Amino acid sequence: MENKVIVLCGAPGSGKTTVRKYLTENFAIEPVLTHTTRLKRKGEHDGIDYWFETRETFFKNHYLEYVEYDGNLYGSSYESLERAWQRAPVATIVLDTKGAETYLERIPEKTEVVYLCVTDEKVQRERMEQRGDDADKIQRRLASQEAKRDKHLPDKLVKHVHVIENDDWEETKVKIQTLLQMLGIETTC
Structure with a gap:
């Protein structure tokens, strides 16, 4: 199989890291590690x-x-992507929707974009709390321009994205397996 990268994007609390x-x-x-200047979270x-x-x-x-x-x-480097591909032909990365657009522009033949969404903002908040974010940080994050932008699928991605509603984890896993099979990615371990 030729090298591919599955880009996971969506609003905060949509389950991107869980799916990765x-x-x-x-x-x-193989996960593509991104670079960040933010402080480490617990663990x-x-x-x-x-x-x-x-x-x-x-x-x-x-x-x-x-x-x-x-x-x-936050950024994704060519070096990290190449390291991931050295270990496996299919890699995955968590990005915002702008990052997903950039991957489609720069390496379209190698990129599959998955947009995750939830139908209930309460679920988003609960997920963010479970990962250790405090109430003020959650409020700031959900009110940010980036979070508001990523809550909706951008026009540039509409024709190039696989949308997965991630309200129920068991259903989401079935949707992911179906998508991988459609993309020709081995789903038996």
């Missing part, structure tokens, strides 16, 4: 969850895309 973990653990789809580790950078070290990498979000820089 599921793809990695159940289908040997996160450099080189496993993100490449944690300072503002000085961040720009030593070659980026497909990067963005400033909630006062921190």
Whole structure:
């Protein structure tokens, strides 16, 4: 199989990181680690969850895309994508919708975009609380321009995206398996 990257995008709390973990653990789809200048959350580790950078070290990498979000820089480098492809032909990455657009522009033949959504904002908040975000941070994040933008599927992605409603995890897993089969990605482990 030729190299592919599955880009996961959607609003905060839509389940992007959970789906990425599921793809990695159940289908040997290699995660592409992104770079960030934000502080580590409890239980996160450099080189496993993100490449944690300072503002000085961040720009030593070659980026497909990067963005400033909630006062921190986030970016995906060519180096991290190539490292993932050295370990497996299919990789996955969590990005915002602008990042997904950039991947489609720069490497369209290798990119599959999955847009995750939830129908109830209460579910989003609960998921964000479960991962350790405090109420003020959740409110700021959901009120941010980026979160409002990512709550809706951008026009540039409409014809190039697979939409998965992620309200029920068991149903979502079935939808993911169906999508992988449609894309010709092995779904038995």
